Amino acid sequence: MPKFIDSHPMGSLTAEQLKQLQNAPKDKFGVTHHDILYNKKEDRVYCVLDAPSKDAVANHHKDAGLKVEWIHEVESTKR
Numbered sequence: 001m002p003k004f005i006d007s008h009p010m011g012s013l014t015a016e017q018l019k020q021l022q023n024a025p026k027d028k029f030g031v032t033h034h035d036i037l038y039n040k041k042e043d044r045v046y047c048v049l050d051a052p053s054k055d056a057v058a059n060h061h062k063d064a065g066l067k068v069e070w071i072h073e074v075e076s077t078k079r
Contacts, residue, residue: 032049
């Protein structure tokens with residue numbers, strides 16, 4: 001499955017919520033979290049997601065009420 005990275009403000013999300021999201025099952029858009037990186041001081045979250053498409057990533061965030069600033073398809077050196 002393709003991998004994507006995106007960025008959006010952390011906003012009201014807490015570190016604990018992000019940790020819970022890390023292990024969430026596949027959603028209705030076919031998206032799962034590969035990794036979530038964040039910097040509370042800079043109000044920034046970077047999601048690395050397994051998803052069928054860029055649109056699925058956008059819909060995943062829209063459904064959660066998050067406005068993604070950018071999404072890029074990427075490849076990983078991890079297996």
